[in-house]
Amino acid sequence: MRKEPEILKQSGLSITESRTKILELFYKNDGALAHADIEKKTAAAFDRVTVYRTLQTFVEKGIIHQIPTTDNSVLYALCKHNCAQGHHHDDHVHFICNNCEKTICLDDVTVPEVKLPKGFKKKQSAMVVTGVCGDCK
Amino acid sequence: MRKEPEILKQSGLSITESRTKILELFYKNDGALAHADIEKKTAAAFDRVTVYRTLQTFVEKGIIHQIPTTDNSVLYALCKHNCAQGHHHDDHVHFICNNCEKTICLDDVTVPEVKLPKGFKKKQSAMVVTGVCGDCK
DNA sequence: GTAACTGCAAAATATTTGCATCCTT
DNA sequence: AAGGATGCAAATATTTTGCAGTTAC
Secondary structure, eight states: OOHHHHHHHHTTOOOOHHHHHHHHHHHHOSSOEEHHHHHHHTTTOSOHHHHHHHHHHHHHTTSEEEEOBSSSOOEEEEOOSOOBTTBOOOOEEEEEETTTOOEEEEEEEEOOOOOOOTTOEEEEEEEEEEEEOTTTO | OOHHHHHHHHTTOOOOHHHHHHHHHHHHOSSOEEHHHHHHHTTTOSOHHHHHHHHHHHHHTTSEEEEOBSSSOOEEEEOOSOOBTTBOOOOEEEEEETTTOOEEEEEEEEOOOOOOOTTOEEEEEEEEEEEEOTTTO
16 A cells, blocks of 8 residues: 555545645655645645645644744644654754755754743743755755 | 833834834733734734734844744744844743743743754754743643 | 535635825934 | 825735535445
8 A cells, every 4th residue: 555545544534635645745845845835736636725624634643743933834744753643753853944945854853952940841842943954055 | 211212213213102012012011922912902003004014123123033833823022132133142942831822932041052964054043842831830 | 325525605814015194303 | 304104995815614515435
C-alpha cells in the first residue's frame, strides 16, 4: 500500500482523493505549506473549504503540526517523529529562510529548555529561527 | 511630559489621540494585545483602519513587536529593551497561558542559542512557551 | 446502507486601498 | 501652510457554517 493511504488508515480517516493528494504534497515538499500554497499546488482541484477541513483534521490527528509565524498566516508541516493523536513531539526548531521564503523543520534540532519564572509551568514550547538557509547561503 | 507622547516624539511620529491612547493601552496591559483586543478596549473610538495603521507604524518604529502564534492571529507587545528602529532586541521568550489566555513577555528569559545545521545562518529567533502562568497555577 | 466526506452557497470576519478631510507641527 | 494622519467607503481576502448530494467502507 502506498504511504499516504496507509497513514490515513492508521489515523482512522477514510481514504479520499483530497486527503491523499494533500498529504502527498506534504511529502513531496521539503518545507512547510500554507493554506494558499496548497490551493496553488493542487490547481484548485478541491474546494477551498475542503482544504480548510482537511488541514484541520490532519492537525487533530497529529499528522501535521502548525508552525508559529509573526505575520498572520498559519504554516503546516509534517510531524516526523510519529506523533500520535494527543502526543505531539513537535519539539524541533523551525527555520524560515528570508531569501527563498521556505520554512524548514529542523527535525534534528530540539527546542532547548528554558528556566521559567517561579510559578510558571511549561506544557509546550516552539521556536522559530529566521535567517538564511543552507541552500541560499 | 507624559510617557506616551514622549515615545512618539522620539520615534519621529506626530502625537495624535489614537496613537497616544493605543500606546497607553500597551502600558496599562501586562500581556500582549491583538488587533481585536485594541478595538474592544478603546470601545471602537477609532476607526478599524486607524488601528491597523497605527500598529503597523509602531512595529516599523520598533515601539512594539509581533509575537508568533500558531492560530492565525498576530499579537503585539511593547519592546521593553530600548528597541531602536531596525535594531530589535526582541530576544525574550513569550509565554501563552492556556488558562487565562494571556500572552506574557518574559523579559528576563532570553531565547537560548541553538546549533543550526551546516550552512544555516541565524538572523533572529523567537520562542513561545505555552502552559500555565504564575497567576493561574 | 450508513456514516463520513465533499462541494456549493452564503454568511461572517479580517485586511487593504483610495481619497477627501482634518490635525499636527 | 504643508505634510502627515484619520475616517469613510469600498474592494479584496480569509475563514466559518449549513445543507444537500456523493463516496468510502
